[in-house]
Amino acid sequence: MQARPLEGIRVIDYSHFLAGPYLSRCLAALGAEVIKVERPTEGDAGRHHPYFIKGQSGYFLQQNMGKKGLCVNLKDARGQELMRKLVATADVFVENYRPGALTRLGLGYENLSKTNPGLVYCSVSAYGHTGPESHRAGFGLIAEAKSGIMAMVGMPGEAPPLLRIALGDMYTGIHGVAAINAALLGRVKSGLGQHIDLSLYDCLVSMHEYAAQCYTLSGGTVVPRQTGHDLPDSTLYGVFTATDGYLVIAAQVDAAWKRLAPLVGGEAFAADTRFHSAAGRNEHRLDILPVVRAWTEVRTVAECLAALDAVDVPCAKVQDIQDVLNDPQIQARGMLVRQHHPILGDVELLNTPFRFSGCDTTIHEAAPLMGQHNRWIAEELGYESGDIDAMMRDGVLYQEAAVAGRET
Structure with a gap:
């Protein structure tokens, strides 16, 4: 050594x-x-x-x-x-x-x-x-x-x-x-x-990796504000409720979205061309979020994670410190x-x-x-x-x- x-x-x-x-x-x-x-x-x-x-x-x-x-x-x-x-x-x-x-x-x-x-x-x-x-x-x-x-x-x-x-x-x-x-x-x-x-x-x-340039490059017209449980400029990227806790899903890039969409909304949802680009998903965010929420809200965190892992969509349980310190x-x-x-x-x-x-x-x-x-x-x-x-x-x-x- x-x-x-x-x-x-x-x-x-x-x-x-x-x-x-x-x-x-x-x-x-x-x-x-x-x-x-x-x-x-x-x-x-x-x-x-x-x-x-x-x-x-x-x-x-x-x-x-x-x-x-x-x-x-x-x-x-x-x-x-x-x-x-x-x-x-x-x-x-x-x-x-x-x-x-x-x-x-x-x-x-x-x-x-x-x-x-x-x-x-x-x-x-x-x-x-x-x-x-x-x-x-x-x-x-x-x-x-x-x-x-x-x-x-x-x-x-x-x-x-x-x-x-x-x-x-x-x-x-x-x-x-x-x-x-x-x-x-x-x-x-x-x-x-x-x-x-x-x-x-x-x-x-x-530490601002996003907000500062939004403001300076827009001439002072764009000021990022509170958005709650997701990011409007990165759909789909946020926190979702399950029957026994919370999880996060990060499917804001095209490849991950293509794997997530049929899982949570079926083939018709996945085929909707409005959602086939990042700009389109951001524009139609309010049509996407209810579908994903409806899918997570009837499943446990473990069930959600297992299904998401099976199609290689980045996800994680929102862990408390007990979960963290016992995490293998x-x-x-x-x-x-x-x-x-x-x-x-x-x-x-x-x-x-x-x-x-x-x-x-x-x-x-x-x-x-x-x-x-x-x-x-x-x-x-x-x-x-x-x-x-x-x-x-x-x-x-x-x-x-x-x-x-x-x-x-």
Whole structure:
């Protein structure tokens, strides 16, 4: 087996909640040594987000696996000095605070790059570090609302639903992974790092594969809106009701439509020339949908899927998370990973989706307890045992009670 691609790269993760932690968790999966830096007593805000078990947050466990944990008081001069020494050894620094917040702590890019010019510094924020709204705080929900995505989801005339997944954070995080790796590759040639400025808002706006050009190429006359359970410009492509649940059918291309039509409507329906082109199906969508709905509504999901699979029409059950985690495909792909946690024992969490032919990117190490690796990191930076003891005693280095006897 080969070494993982980022082995030998050190990442300082001074981020919280989701976009930054997910980003750095992916870097850990790719082989980087990631040091999670938290504030004393409270730690990452993600530690206080459900689901909880024995006082531990599954939310935090999911996004911080494979990292080492440092908890340091940056309001103390000794803590600031330790942090500067740590960053001097780093290749990457990840943060997701409001623009300007870390500059005031002496941890902005301009400051850190003076002593570590090769540092790749990645900032994640709601609006980015430039523009009239750069000073504003925000979360994924805010970016989803502003991006135009939420306005296209749900039933016409109703308030848009919450997406129930952190699309903005996760999509921005994976953009950070790509940008950081590109910057590290660029550093090989230039010897210099750089500042990567990522915005949740920008990333979600960039996700529009259709709506933006509809508007710009139509001279501003076409604005995609909510369409409910199907796409008017891609007939037939949507969600349908069965007797015991829901399924999706994707027969918007001619070949799939030719296989679907006789199944759901018989030969006369299949022979209707109005439906023989994509434009025709879109124009006569309201004649097609009732036929398909009538076919699915008298069958179970399993019956629908079996019939559709038999004629090779793309389809799937609308699965809940129980279905997903028990799906043989997900299990075969290794999308669940079992880890041993010092308090919880064995836990099962989602894996990253990276699959390399020459190495295993599965993270087997659980997320750190708060301050779990304080002593190891301080010793690695050259601190004497007595100095470390003093910083621990004075609260410059903080660890939760459960860490006692577990430092590794």
